[in-house]
Amino acid sequence: MTATRDWTGWLSRFVARHGGVPGTVHALDGQLLTLAVAINIPPHVRELELIVCIPKGKGMAGLAWERNEPVVTCNLKEDNPGNVRPGAKAVNAGSGVALPVRNANHAIRAIVGIAYQDPREFAQSEIDTLLNEAATFP
Numbered sequence: 001m002t003a004t005r006d007w008t009g010w011l012s013r014f015v016a017r018h019g020g021v022p023g024t025v026h027a028l029d030g031q032l033l034t035l036a037v038a039i040n041i042p043p044h045v046r047e048l049e050l051i052v053c054i055p056k057g058k059g060m061a062g063l064a065w066e067r068n069e070p071v072v073t074c075n076l077k078e079d080n081p082g083n084v085r086p087g088a089k090a091v092n093a094g095s096g097v098a099l100p101v102r103n104a105n106h107a108i109r110a111i112v113g114i115a116y117q118d119p120r121e122f123a124q125s126e127i128d129t130l131l132n133e134a135a136t137f138p
Contacts, residue, residue, distance in 0.1 A: 006138055007037040014133060015039060015114055024113040025137065026054055026061045033061050033111055060098035061111040068108060070131055071098045072122050094119040097127065099134040112137055 007025055015023035022040035026033035033054040038046050045051060050059070057066040064071040074095050096115035103109045112134040 008039065010136075010138055011037050011112070012039055014112070014137075017133075018114060018130060019116065020114040021117050022113075022115045024051075024061075024111075026111045026113070028065070028109050031055070033065060036110070060096065061113060064098035064100050064111050065108055068100060070100065070127050072096075072127065074119055074121055095122070097122065097130055099131050101134050101137045110137060 011023045011025055015021070022038070024035060024039075024041060025037040027036040028034075033056075035046070035052045041051075054062045054065075056062050060071045060073065072095075094115075094117055096113060099112045099114070100108045101110040101112055114130065
């Protein structure tokens with residue numbers, strides 16, 4: 001349980017530093033990403049199976065895992081490429097980024113998600129900053 005509290009504190013600071021609203025960490029657990037930590041995610045959304053266990057290639061986190069790169073959506077509510085699943089659309093946010101976190105062997109061990117209140121574009125430098133800080137996830 002100590003690790004979860006540390007993860008929650010890390011995620012809270014990460015989201016606050018970057019002006020986000022909700023945030024998540026999905027840890028790699030075999031062939032699924034499992035929700036490890038969530039802040040500012042409504043309880044009814046946190047309980048949805050499609051946010052609790054994510055297969056490779058599904059939703060923003062699953063796509064970030066599959067592609068081994070950040071996945072960005074500028075508008076969570078009206079995502080046209082189909083990167084966003086209904087669980088993410090149910091969160092009161094406008095845009096978001098899913099960021100892969102790698103271990104010492106460069107294999108993905110988790111996906112950090114951050115969302116923002118309003119729809120918006122992300123500069124590559126901003127995505128790089130988020131990715132570099134996500135790499136500090138304990």
